[in-house]
Amino acid sequence: MSIPWLVQVDIVAAFSLLGFLLVSIPLYWHLEAWNVGCVLYIFWIGTQSLFQFINVMVWRDNAINWAPVWCDITTHFTIGSSIGVCCASLVINRRLYHIANISTVSISRADKRRNIITDLAIGLGIPILAIALYWFYQGHRFDILEGVGCTEEYPNSFLAYLLYITWPIPIGLVSATYCILTLRAFFKRRRDFSTLVASNNNLTFNRYFRLMGLAAIEVLCTIPLATYNIVQNLTTIPIYPFIGYADLHFWFSRVDQISAVSWRAYPATVAAVAFKQWTVIGCAILFFLFFGLAEEARKHYRLAISSVAKRVGLTTFEKGTGFSSTGYPTTSGFGKITIPTFVQRSTRRGSMDSFSDRLSTNISISDVVDEKAAYSPVDGSGSSAGGSSTCIASPVDTEKGISPVESLPPVSLLPVSFPPPPRAYAPQSPTRRSADVPASVRPDSIDMV
Structure with a gap:
């Protein structure tokens, strides 16, 4: 039984929004820890997931060119994000390699600044360069597919392979080299590895291995998926002969609006669209599984739930105490109150x-x-x-000049006790039956708060 087409569109939209939300949860923690690679990963994948959700919802059942400027932005960003994810993985592996091979515990401020600049040059510079080179192999402005939204458009020419399609393979190979060298250094220096991790105040032992696991999976997936994409293009789409930019950019400003019935008639196009959409969703969910379910993440979740519960007046139980967040004693700790x-x-x-x-x-x-x-x-x-x-x-010691x-x-x-004052008769008031003393010292009373 096949799923109806509009239901498939809604599923993609829902998972795209979910991916954006999940990958954005650990953003603050990585910004606080200055994990440039993870922040870049969140930026590229999270933004692409959000753009994908918006595109699917706007063009769910139509192919009308509602927002041409928006399509220009999203199509160029798609080019950059596909390269940016690979570069973010490279930044993570490079950082782990330097931590595993560090020779001194202390790192100067200048070294930290230099590392951040280098990471930004890799994680942002290379994708921006890929976006700038898009014009050289671009066929026309963009296409609009019903149920998908704005998509970049370039013919299957050798310029596209040279300037864009094959880039994930060399980037993945460099990242894999760093990953292998990091594992080699770890097994070689595993005895003093705790000291190496302690040299970075924002990096714990568990976080180091989660970073290594994420980078290793990215390496294992980047090269095979890039190779699969190249093979699919070569075997299903004929090579466009490049005879000059006058031919390549002929009617450059046009926008092709394609209905779902038309583009879904080609299985290769359907496979390419599904591969592109679910790859973004998978990367977002993978990142959340590594960093959104960790111990420090669960601690932040508990603090957030407790804070919200206090604001709305709900009762939450704190571990190890007999009181709830509302201030009332709990049953488990009542005997200790x-x-x-x-x-x-x-x-x-x-x-x-x-x-x-x-x-x-x-x-x-x-x-x-x-x-x-x-x-x-x-x-x-x-x-x-x-x-x-x-x-x-x-x-008073008057000889030494000490004042009283x-x-x-x-x-x-402690309070000072005084004898009760003598009883006095007042005609305007009835005779008191007890001594005129504070209630706290009466033998028949106990003041409790």
């Missing part, structure tokens, strides 16, 4: 202990009972017999 109280705690100890700078805000119920039993509102000497500490100033303020010991944070 001590109810905070502000009951004044008085213990039997020397008066000098009151100069401690520690303040306890947690107290058990047994401590409250003992304290209240030691105090009687009738006993006027409760401040001394009850064990409550008071602030006592030491004598300087001779005072540190003020205790």
